[in-house]
Amino acid sequence: MDKPVELDSATGSGTSTPSEPNEAWISAPGTDVPAPPPDGGLNAWVQVMGSWCVLYCTFGLVNTFGVYQTYYEHTLATSSSSDISWVGSIQGGLLLCGSLVSGPLFDAGYFRHLLYSGLFLIVFGQFITSLCTQFWQIVLAQGICIGLGCGAVFGPCTAVIAQYFSRRRALASGLVSMGSPIAGIVLPVVFSDLQPKIGAPWATRVIAFILLGISVIPLAFLRTRLPPAKHHRALIDTSAFRDASFMTFTVGGLFAFMALYIPFFYIELFAIDRRLAPDGFSASYMVTLMNAGSVLGRIIPPYISDKTRQPALVMAVSTFASCALAFAWLGIRDSFAATAAFAVLYGVVSGGVVGMQSAATFSLTRDMGRVGTRLGMVCFVAGAALLIGTPIAGVILGGGGGPGGGGPPPRWNGLIGFSADLLLVATALLFATVWFVLKAERGRK
Template identity: 50%
Template sequence: MAHISQPQLPNTDSGSSNYDTLTPHSALTSMSASTDDLQSAGAQAIKAVDPAANEKSKSVAASAVPDGGVQAWFQVVGSWVIMLETWGLVSTFGVYQTYYETTMLPNESSSAISWIGSVQGSLLFFVGVLAGPLFDAGWFREILLAGLLLVVLGQFMTSLCTLYWQVMLAQGVCIGIGMGLIFLPSMAIMPQYFHRRRALAIGIASSGSPIGGIIFPILFSHLHLSIGFGWATRAIAFILLGLAVLPLVVMKTRTTPHGKAGLVVFDKGTWTDAPFLLFIVGSILVFLVLYVPFFYIELFSVDHNVWSLDQSQYLVTLLNVGSFFGRIIPGALADKVGTINTLLACTLCSAILAFGWLGMYNIGSLIVFTILYGAFSGGVVGLVPAGVVGLSPDLSKVGARMGTTFTLAGVSLLIGPPVAGYIVGGATGAEWLGMIGYVAGCLILATFFYGLTRRLMV
């Protein structure tokens, strides 16, 4: 059998050094001609003659991943900023929801207003069906720049809004599309730099989300009282603008793209991969309800006279405090006991806590609930991307698989909070009971499907 060598491939970013490719079949380049067709044929021939050689090529490719180093951790820093500018803003919508309902858009229903946040969050996922394949094809720098510009532009335009449709277009659509362009690639780049510590790296990067969810609600709640809605929203926009420079400077891919033609939007292997399909179903159920408490915990507190309106704003902050620890600790644990195992545990704990929400009618219990739910739900959000990577045998198709997963999950995020708002309706005790049951029930079902995923992986 011919000797398997590690070829040196040019990096896609000018001025950077050459790196080894990550895709397993590329380790066979020295055995074949320079064309892609001959390379693929050689890989298939070796796999047919000696299956062990195929596994060896995978281990060689994995060993080529640096799994640390300055450049690798720069990607974590850049992704951390992107998570702050995407999920950090999504996590902030609870304070906007309350402000719109009580001050700016009092004639709009709770369900109608929640559609703004749902559109924003769902577009973060929907656009992934395009952003993932574009990332795989080597357009990372272009989509990164476009996405960051749209997020900042949308935030500035939101500061000028006074009508419902204006807020929907600026905060829902413009920011949502920008988020979708940058979120998925910021996660898909991690396998190029991390293998053994991949879940930890993704967890640290995703901790930017709760930091944004801590800072932005406090900033908005304090500033809109003194300088008004417009300048409070613009202050956040200026922060987003300044931070956007960092990922543009430090983030770069280390593998040669497949070519900027012939985008593969869907990985055909997805539809015959039973564990991955079950994982997608579980993720659809998770994102149907996981962010409902982030949207409605503040309103729940006010309706039940647990805290005043001014004090209740801190509940969203406490959710994100818990989420910060939930991004990092489960990520470190997942590298030791398995990503799906840890995701399964976090989803189950989130479901149990959701059932416990039924009895949280005093400030002490509600604070405990918000911190714990934030922690375990944060673990779920941080581990889903790592789960996609772990269930993807071909790392060159991670972007496409993430795009498929998050696009389908985006449908859930689009309809989930408005359905919760419709159930709450007049915010009576019975209606809150129904909404909480809806959240807990979906999380229990998600736990079941993640459990089936784990079973089929054995």
């Protein structure tokens, strides 16, 4: 075999031999230049399956936190809605912020190390959560331990798809991201149905065993296609600050992710506070309906993106639709049907925002050797937004520390308006990104 040239692990421009036999890179016949991504085939789609399982175990847990938010509102009498939401926001924030570190580590060839350590922390944290009885213990186990594990694996398992797909990259990324809403459908039902029968600790352990079983698949099959680069990537790509389209996209993502998960965290509490659920319908199923809608949001927008070659535009339209639905939520008072319809539709359009973030970042990065670092930067900003968005919403909501807790009534219009206004600003910035992209394309013609 010819001596390999140095390859960037994300796309292929760089010298080193593979760190493991199963991570061997593929070269074009008779050359040292790597072959283009296969864009299909059994091995490529197996990577999609493995990454899907990782999304199930990471973002799927974030999408599930709504049922824990409501449970803790009833059981942690001394903790406010804002306090409790910090647990979920820390988990989601570390998931995204961790990409700032895991991205360069992925580029340096530590993919398998990140995969093993991250999945261990997720499963371990879920088991420890089942033993927690105090708020600070829950923060450490469910917030920080699981969050660190999610941050270690989320970015690399998203970036590895870029090594196997080019023309179908948006579709592959969308299929991978479906792991999140599928988990958001299954896990809340598991917890809500088992918690009255066997108690919350054992319901949480059942979820941990589910995560343990699913983790076997990525550990067995996920592999990088290209070898690591010898040179180390910086945590921050300073050239990005001179890229107008990338900067407006990143700031737009900041506002979008501050707002995007507020309905996921609070829709169940909204249904309980307004006494909307009919007999035989658990309010926790609102979270399930929202995640069920999100499945469509992970399929349709990527398909449109692959046809139009404009993932940033698809994400901007999805954000606009999320904004419109958030304002429509203001008009819902005592209608169960309207709340259920909102949950499903918001799940669809918000899924398009989350599912298109990675593909849009790839499309805005002309030097694909920097894709790991830039994806880490985008995810870090989004993670910081997710970290503070839901707790701020909890402060705005106020109330008496949970349903029936006494004190002033919850300020639902304030919470919903906060979410809608943030999405409006995000929409403007993402459409500005599209304008910069189209302007640059016209300039190159």
